[in-house]
Amino acid sequence: xxxxxxxxxxxxxxNCNLKNSKAVYEELDQQVAAKSLASEVKVIQTGxxxxxxxxxxxxxxxxxxxxxxxxxQDVPEIVEEHLLKGRVVERLLYTDSIAPGRVxxxxxxxxxxxxxxxxxxxxxxxxxxxxxxxIATGGYGALAKCLTGMSPGEVIDTIKGSGLRxxxxxxxxxxxxxxxxxxxxxxxxxxxxxxDEGEPGTFKDRLxxxxxxxxIIEAMAICGYATGASKGFxxxxxxxxxxxxxxxxxVGQAKDLGFLGEKILGTDFAFDIEVRIGAGAxxxxxxxxxxxxxxxxxxxxxVKPPYPTDKGLWGKPTVINNVETLANVxxxxxxxxxxxxxxxxxxxxGTKVFTLTGNVANKGLIEVPMGITLREVVYGIGGGIPGGxxxxxxxxxxxxxxxxxxxLLDTPMDYDSLVEAGSSLGxxxxxxxxxxxxxxxLALCFARFFQHESCGKCVPCREGTRHLYNIxxxxxxxxxxxxxxxxxxxxxxxxLKAPLCALGQTAPIPVMGAIKHFTEEFLAxxxxxxxxxxxxxxxTADEALSASD
Amino acid sequence: xxxxxxxxxxxxxxxxxGLIEDYRSKEYPDLLGLLRQVQERAGYLAPGLMKRVAxxxxxxxxxxxxxxxxxxxxxxKPKGRYVIRVCESAPCHVEGASAVMTALKSCLGxxxxxxxxxxxxxxxxxxxxxxxxxxxxxxxxxxxxxxxEPDDIPMIIRKYxxxxx
Numbered sequence: 064x065x066x067x068x069x070x071x072x073x074x075x076x077x078n079c080n081l082k083n084s085k086a087v088y089e090e091l092d093q094q095v096a097a098k099s100l101a102s103e104v105k106v107i108q109t110g111x112x113x114x115x116x117x118x119x120x121x122x123x124x125x126x127x128x129x130x131x132x133x134x135x136q137d138v139p140e141i142v143e144e145h146l147l148k149g150r151v152v153e154r155l156l157y158t159d160s161i162a163p164g165r166v167x168x169x170x171x172x173x174x175x176x177x178x179x180x181x182x183x184x185x186x187x188x189x190x191x192x193x194x195x196x197x198i199a200t201g202g203y204g205a206l207a208k209c210l211t212g213m214s215p216g217e218v219i220d221t222i223k224g225s226g227l228r229x230x231x232x233x234x235x236x237x238x239x240x241x242x243x244x245x246x247x248x249x250x251x252x253x254x255x256x257x258x259d260e261g262e263p264g265t266f267k268d269r270l271x272x273x274x275x276x277x278x279i280i281e282a283m284a285i286c287g288y289a290t291g292a293s294k295g296f297x298x299x300x301x302x303x304x305x306x307x308x309x310x311x312x313x314v315g316q317a318k319d320l321g322f323l324g325e326k327i328l329g330t331d332f333a334f335d336i337e338v339r340i341g342a343g344a345x346x347x348x349x350x351x352x353x354x355x356x357x358x359x360x361x362x363x364x365x366v367k368p369p370y371p372t373d374k375g376l377w378g379k380p381t382v383i384n385n386v387e388t389l390a391n392v393x394x395x396x397x398x399x400x401x402x403x404x405x406x407x408x409x410x411x412x413g414t415k416v417f418t419l420t421g422n423v424a425n426k427g428l429i430e431v432p433m434g435i436t437l438r439e440v441v442y443g444i445g446g447g448i449p450g451g452x453x454x455x456x457x458x459x460x461x462x463x464x465x466x467x468x469x470x471l472l473d474t475p476m477d478y479d480s481l482v483e484a485g486s487s488l489g490x491x492x493x494x495x496x497x498x499x500x501x502x503x504x505l506a507l508c509f510a511r512f513f514q515h516e517s518c519g520k521c522v523p524c525r526e527g528t529r530h531l532y533n534i535x536x537x538x539x540x541x542x543x544x545x546x547x548x549x550x551x552x553x554x555x556x557x558x559l560k561a562p563l564c565a566l567g568q569t570a571p572i573p574v575m576g577a578i579k580h581f582t583e584e585f586l587a588x589x590x591x592x593x594x595x596x597x598x599x600x601x602x603t604a605d606e607a608l609s610a611s612d
Numbered sequence: 613x614x615x616x617x618x619x620x621x622x623x624x625x626x627x628x629x630g631l632i633e634d635y636r637s638k639e640y641p642d643l644l645g646l647l648r649q650v651q652e653r654a655g656y657l658a659p660g661l662m663k664r665v666a667x668x669x670x671x672x673x674x675x676x677x678x679x680x681x682x683x684x685x686x687x688x689k690p691k692g693r694y695v696i697r698v699c700e701s702a703p704c705h706v707e708g709a710s711a712v713m714t715a716l717k718s719c720l721g722x723x724x725x726x727x728x729x730x731x732x733x734x735x736x737x738x739x740x741x742x743x744x745x746x747x748x749x750x751x752x753x754x755x756x757x758x759x760x761e762p763d764d765i766p767m768i769i770r771k772y773x774x775x776x777x
Contacts, residue, residue: 078745081756115745263701263740294640301648301685302741304754342644342683345739359643359671361682377640420703420744427745462702462740492744496706508705512739518682 067105069146070124071095074187076111076270077305078427083135084119090138091121095146104146110274112187114174115427117157122169122187129169130155159446174425177444179406181414182390183430186274191309194316197277203322205393206281209288210330213396218289219245222392224400226412231257231348231385232460232489233565234478240382243372244290247380252292254283255376255383258299258306259353261345262461263512264492267416268386270428272299272306275390276313280336282392284323286382287334295336296376298353301343311338345516349564350375350383352518363520364564387416387491407433411477415491422497424449431476438472441495452497456580460489462512463569466576485576501596502581503539503588506574510535513570524567527558531574538585541592541601548589551575615653620661627653628661632668643671643679647686656687684738692727692734694772698750701740708761709748713737715762716750719769732773 073088091106112120117131121141128151130141137155144150156165157172166172180186189196197203209218223238244252256279260268272279283295299307314336317323325333339357341347347356351365354376375381391413395403404412411433417440419426424446431440437457441447448454457467459476465486467474474484481488496505514532519525534551537543555571562568578585587595594601613623620628628650635646650665651657657680666673680686698704698713717723720733727734743749746758757768 077743077756078758081743081746081749081758118746260742261740264703264744265740266742266744269742296640300742302751337640339642340645340648341685342648343685343738344683356644357640357642359641359679360675361678418744420747421706426747458702492703494703494706500706505702505706508700508702512701516739 065102065105067103069104071104071106071146072109072112072122072124072187073106074110074112074118074120075108075191076115076118076186076273077266078111078115078270079118079120080305082118084133086135087119087121087133087138090135091142094138094142098142098147100142100146107190108192109188110186110191111183111270111428112169113178113183113428114157114172114425116425117427127168127170129157129167129172131157174427174429174444174446177435177439178430179414179432180430181394181406182271182387182416183274183428184394185278186270186428189275191274191276192312194277194313194320197275201397202277202393203281205396206284206288206322207328208396209285210328210332215245215289215291218285218396221396221400222289225391225395225403226400227388227391227395227403228411228478229385230387230391230415230491232262232463232487234488237384237388240372240384241286241289243370244292244380244382247373249380251294251379252290253376253379253381254286254290254292254295255353255357255381256283256295256297256386256389257348257350257353257383258297258303258310258386259341259348260303260386260490261300261348261516262463262490262492264420264458264461264494265418265490267418267428267491269303269306271386271390271416272303273309276306276310277317278390278393279310279386280313280317280323282384282389283336284327284332284334285392285396286384286389288332290380290382292380292382293333293335295334296339296357297336298339298341298347298357300341300347307338307340314338344518345512346518346564346566349566352564353383354381361518363518364566366563408475408477410479411488415476415488417476417491417493419445419493419495421493421495422448422450422452422499423495433477434475434480436473436475437467437493440476440493441472445495448495448497450497452499455496455498455500456502457496458486458494458573459492460487461492461494462509462573463487463565464489464492465572466580468580485579499596501539501594501598502577502584503535503594504596504598506577507532507535507539509573509577510570513566517566517570521561521563521567523558523561524563524570527554527562527567528570530554531558531570535574538588539594539599539601541588541594541599543589545589548578548585551578615650615661616655616658618658620664628664629668632665635669643669644683647676647680651686656690658688658690662688684736690727693732693777694752695734695736696750696752697736697738697741699739699741699748700737703740703744704748707747711762712748712750712760712765715765719765733769 121130228234347362352362356362510532514528614621615624749758
């Protein structure tokens with residue numbers, strides 16, 4: 064076995080990749096070889112480390128030195144100074160936007176200090192294209208434990224006992240879902256991984272798959288064992304080219320090593336996985352629409368009940384779980400239900416991966432225990448609002464989530480607290496918006512999304528999203544009246560109950576939340592026909608004033 | 613081997629037949645995968661190709677069209693060599709996507725939904741592509757570009773113009 068004195072980890076997640084991190088990785092590899100260090104220093108490509116705003120990132124162990132925004136031209140200096148002479152390259156260190164000075168170790172930065180990485184345990188640490196590295200960190204140990212020492216019922220009890228709830232947005236108790244499928248009649252059952260991550264602001268599943276694809280494969284096999292399924296599918300959106308590549312590679316490796324296929328690990332358990340690629344439709348993230356798409360049809364949701372665990376893919380009992388949900392399975396099996404249940408809060412055990420987006424200094428991927436407040440996330444980890452601007456609002460849970468105004472910044476981030484605050488945890492997307500933006504313009508952006516993505520099957524959504532978009536458009540152009548607000552309220556009442564699926568049901572939420580918390584700004588557009596933020600195509604405040612002179 | 617919207621030669625036919633045979637023989641058929649591979653080869657799902665697929669799979673042509681026109685990554689009309697999909701969802705919107713979109717229209721001389729006369733670029737607005745950490749972002753075919761400013765656009769366009777056909 065080769066032993067190295069230094070490991071250089073280079074992030075190869077999508078966000079860093081498009082900032083040329085592949086070239087940085089290759090240059091490091093070359094320079095290390097050129098300086099005859101190849102037998103002492105190992106350069107490794109890893110998945111997403113998290114601080115996407117500061118990419119490309121490079122971490123050098125054993126010190127844990129954290130270099131940010133590394134360019135190809137920086138590489139010779141890193142090799143010469145850090146690897147050869149043992150001197151840290153100060154100018155490339157992370158600079159926190161709140162605390163003064165540069166920070167040497169990733170673990171010392173507020174961004175990482177608050178994190179508890181369970182789902183992301185391997186991301187940024189192992190080479191996602193190496194099954195050996197996955198195994199070396201304990202990978203497939205949980206599957207082995209299940210197959211050789213636990214009955215299917217015991218596996219389900221463990222997941223139930225952990226309190227794990229779905230991480231895709233619906234938050235249904237995972238153990239219960241597995242139990243329903245296990246007890247459903249029928250010989251043929253399926254396990255489906257929902258990797259159709261389409262909720263705007265969410266990119267956690269992409270990066271989990273890019274950084275640690277084997278954990279999903281292992282979790283699906285465990286689910287198959289627990290529920291009696293021998294076939295799994297991963298439905299992944301077509302836009303996620305790198306994730307697809309790493310996933311297909313990992314499935315191939317798992318098959319070669321016998322973690323998938325017949326007689327897994329010498330037992331009678333057989334399980335196989337196929338990767339299926341989507342073709343661009345947000346609604347296919349809805350579980351029954353996903354099944355329709357896989358069956359070669361338009362991605363239109365089905366009436367529920369029956370629920371997937373009774374009649375799912377091709378009419379068979381199906382467990383469909385989100386990527387992040389599955390990434391929790393192996394640690395729960397290894398460390399036990401009690402361990403997981405002790406993290407987070409009582410109603411929301413465990414950790415949650417959040418994606419910080421919008422007007423915040425540290426955009427990227429974080430994993431924190433449930434229950435941390437929004438204020439701690441935005442200002443403690445997120446580094447606050449850049450450009451000296453103020454916090455206007457946060458939208459939690461993606462475009463289908465609600466609005467959190469400044470007064471509610473101390474809301475804990477867990478399922479129940481956010482519902483109480485009029486929003487939802489959803490996918491864990493966090494959109495931070497500063498005071499330079501117009502709330503009506505934002506509401507229009509939200510409404511446009513739903514109108515575009517509506518599948519068209521049911522009238523309340525097909526027509527409702529269209530009217531939502533049209534009316535908010537009228538407001539933004541200064542063409543609306545108070546009556547239009549009444550129409551929106553009526554639309555809200557209808558759309559919360561009538562649509563066939565959650566797309567239509569959640570469409571009014573961000574728009575009505577915006578009106579509720581920023582009524583004055585909406586009324587300025589409606590009554591006075593002007594946009595206080597100066598964004599919308601209406602007369603500015605000054606023009607409106609001078610027009611009335 | 614030619615599998616183009618205008619014609620399919622003998623090699624092309626064999627390839628298409630092989631694809632469809634693969635589709636029919638699978639225990640769990642993958643129609644989206646079949647359509648994706650045809651589009652990758654031919655550029656778009658042209659009527660002639662769709663008819664061949666319908667005949668061979670015994671699926672009604674109307675059903676195939678229903679599927680093809682539902683998904684944003686499929687196209688039943690010709691597109692440019694490079695399809696530019698710029699994200700218009702909220703996380704990109706609040707980071708200046710509008711200015712990037714204006715720069716694209718101006719640089720290419722076309723509006724959204726149109727293709728340049730030279731046939732090189734089609735411009736589309738798309739929903740979130742999942743790289744919000746580097747918003748605002750766009751995709752050119754499979755390649756993602758992020759942290760965009762309006763001034764970056766001419767350079768990006770030139771890069772693709774320079775690729776030998």
